[in-house]
Amino acid sequence: MNSRRSTPPAGRASAPAASPWRASRERLRDRELKREAVIRAAAREFNRKGYHNTSLDDIAARLEVTKPTVYYYVTNKEQLLFECFVAGVEPIRAAFRDARELPVPARERLKAVLRHYGEAVASEFGWCMVRAEDQDLSPAMSRHIKQLKSEIDHGIRRLIREGVQDGSIEPCDAKMTAFALAGALNWIAHWYREDQSMTGAQIAEAFVTIFEGGLRPRGSASAPGARARTRRVRGSPTR
Amino acid sequence: MNSRRSTPPAGRASAPAASPWRASRERLRDRELKREAVIRAAAREFNRKGYHNTSLDDIAARLEVTKPTVYYYVTNKEQLLFECFVAGVEPIRAAFRDARELPVPARERLKAVLRHYGEAVASEFGWCMVRAEDQDLSPAMSRHIKQLKSEIDHGIRRLIREGVQDGSIEPCDAKMTAFALAGALNWIAHWYREDQSMTGAQIAEAFVTIFEGGLRPRGSASAPGARARTRRVRGSPTR
Numbered sequence: 001m002n003s004r005r006s007t008p009p010a011g012r013a014s015a016p017a018a019s020p021w022r023a024s025r026e027r028l029r030d031r032e033l034k035r036e037a038v039i040r041a042a043a044r045e046f047n048r049k050g051y052h053n054t055s056l057d058d059i060a061a062r063l064e065v066t067k068p069t070v071y072y073y074v075t076n077k078e079q080l081l082f083e084c085f086v087a088g089v090e091p092i093r094a095a096f097r098d099a100r101e102l103p104v105p106a107r108e109r110l111k112a113v114l115r116h117y118g119e120a121v122a123s124e125f126g127w128c129m130v131r132a133e134d135q136d137l138s139p140a141m142s143r144h145i146k147q148l149k150s151e152i153d154h155g156i157r158r159l160i161r162e163g164v165q166d167g168s169i170e171p172c173d174a175k176m177t178a179f180a181l182a183g184a185l186n187w188i189a190h191w192y193r194e195d196q197s198m199t200g201a202q203i204a205e206a207f208v209t210i211f212e213g214g215l216r217p218r219g220s221a222s223a224p225g226a227r228a229r230t231r232r233v234r235g236s237p238t239r
Numbered sequence: 240m241n242s243r244r245s246t247p248p249a250g251r252a253s254a255p256a257a258s259p260w261r262a263s264r265e266r267l268r269d270r271e272l273k274r275e276a277v278i279r280a281a282a283r284e285f286n287r288k289g290y291h292n293t294s295l296d297d298i299a300a301r302l303e304v305t306k307p308t309v310y311y312y313v314t315n316k317e318q319l320l321f322e323c324f325v326a327g328v329e330p331i332r333a334a335f336r337d338a339r340e341l342p343v344p345a346r347e348r349l350k351a352v353l354r355h356y357g358e359a360v361a362s363e364f365g366w367c368m369v370r371a372e373d374q375d376l377s378p379a380m381s382r383h384i385k386q387l388k389s390e391i392d393h394g395i396r397r398l399i400r401e402g403v404q405d406g407s408i409e410p411c412d413a414k415m416t417a418f419a420l421a422g423a424l425n426w427i428a429h430w431y432r433e434d435q436s437m438t439g440a441q442i443a444e445a446f447v448t449i450f451e452g453g454l455r456p457r458g459s460a461s462a463p464g465a466r467a468r469t470r471r472v473r474g475s476p477t478r
Contacts, residue, residue, distance in 0.1 A: 107454055163454070170456045176445040177454075179430060180423040187422025206415040214453025215346055215402070215416075217409045 035073045036087075037063060040124060043084040047127035051081055051135045082141055085132040088125030089148055091116050096155045105168030110159040111208050117152075118185050118204025126189035153178055181211055274312045275326075276302060279363060282323040286366035290320055290374045317380055324371040327364030328387055331356050335394045344407030349398040350447050356391075357424050357443025365428035392417055420450055 041062045045054045056077055060067045074080045095116035099109035121129060133145050156178040163169025184207060192203065280301045284293045295316055299306045313319045334355035338348035360368060372384050395417040402408030423446060431442065 110454070160454075167456065169454050170452055172449060172452075172454075173445055176442070177449050179426070180446050180449045183426025183429075184419040184423035186426055186429075187418070190422075190425075191418060203415070206412055207419050210411060210416050210419045210453075212454050213409055213411075214449075214455075215349070215399075215408050215411075215451050216453070217406065219458060 031073075038070055038073045039080065039083045039087055042080045043087070043124045043128050046081065046084060046131075047124060051077075051131070056080075078137055078141055081128060081132055081135065081137070082145070084125055084128035085145055085148070088120050088123065088129035089152065091120050092152055093148075096152075099159070105166050106159050106163035107168035107212070110156065110163060110169070111212065113156065113159065114181060114185065114208050114211065115201070115204045117182070118188060118207050119200045121185050121188045122192045122200025122203050126192065130186045130189045153182065156182060184211070270312075277309055277312045278319065278322045278326055281319045282326070282363045282367050285320065285323060285370075286363060290316075290370070295319075317376055320367060320371055320374065320376070321380055321384065323364055323367035324384055324387070327359050327362065327368035328391060330359050331391055332387075335391075338398070344405050345398050345402035346407035346451070349395065349402060349408070350451065352395065352398065353420060353424065353447050353450065354440070354443045356421070357427060357446050358439045360424050360427045361431045361439025361442055365431065369425045369428045392421065395421060423450070 038059065042054075042059050045058050045062060048054075049058070054077075056067050056070050059080070060070045063070070070080075074083060092113065095113045099112050102109050102112065120126065133142065133149070137145070157174040160169055160172065160174040160177050164171050164174070185204075188200075188203060188207075192200070198206070277298065281293075281298045284297050284301060287293075288297070293316075295306050295309050298319070299309045302309070309319075313322060331352065334352045338351050341348050341351065359365065372381065372388070376384070396413040399408055399411065399413040399416050403410050403413070424443075427439075427442060427446075431439070437445070
């Protein structure tokens, strides 16, 4: 079980704390690791059995602790689902922040974000990311989740518009394009377990390649025939 | 209510049947129209309230008929969900059959199928198409749905492979590309009601344009700068 990895490192009890502050820091870190283990175990159970079919007892059993121990880290099951959602989207939000600093065209920044997005959806938090909103949550929780999703959606649209402006992205409808990209990535949560031959990062990279290049062959020296054919059937490339 | 359209045409009762066979044909047609109305009403209720929260009473009430009337057309709620699923995927299966006859490159045939796919997911049957499998159905029903989905998935992969062979599609991983395209289209069912400004056909067309062209600008006379930049960042286009 992965949750075992989150127990305190061996030898901790035998090393005397040098100062009460150090002991306090260690306790905080220990608590954080255990909290993460609770969230990760919950994400796996929700993914496996669905939110409504999973009880805090199930999650406690999975961690080999009692239910009050779980309550020490979260106030209720709804908050636990929310924490799973946040654990899933946080790497995407971080990718947006990191991308802002990159001195590259917007298409490359968008690709960096989409890679993190794909990896997150293929992670154990994927189910919670894409299904949390459907679980009859309280209006406040639902609003909070919608807000975080909307922030990500608008971040993607912004990068697309910036790419069209800096010439790195073909002119397109930013909203529809964002919906198509995010939809393809979100759907990974529905099928990923079926394909264990690729890691989440490999799936994300494959999708980014597809989004970037499109189906229509690129005119290149290696495929002059395809290029000629492409021209013929091009139609209206940008509506 | 759309279901009203499915009641017998006005004047039917007053026109005497010319022969018992004609009357019989009319009865069959009448039954078929009513059956379609039941399926359509069910799809709307499942979409609105979820499968488990919808009863046959709700559907009967929506149609202003009694529950036994609903049972006249379907044996139970599970079969009703299956019929909604079939009503959603049938136009896609028909599109595959029609595409086979088209004397155009495989990319054009694929696009024709994807347009029908997108329209179907944006229709009232979209929720049932993408969510039927999650509803704890009987193993036999679940298998049947999986089989129909797999047939569509493999049809898309086959058209992609044919396109790579005839030069109309950029060489790619057919399975991952099929998953990306279908995922983006399936996800339409999650958001479509939010955007009433475009029809299902318009959404499908917008998505097909995005899939076809990709994000990277096409080298063209109108954007020579973008073309030069594209070459530089191309990397490994097909992994």
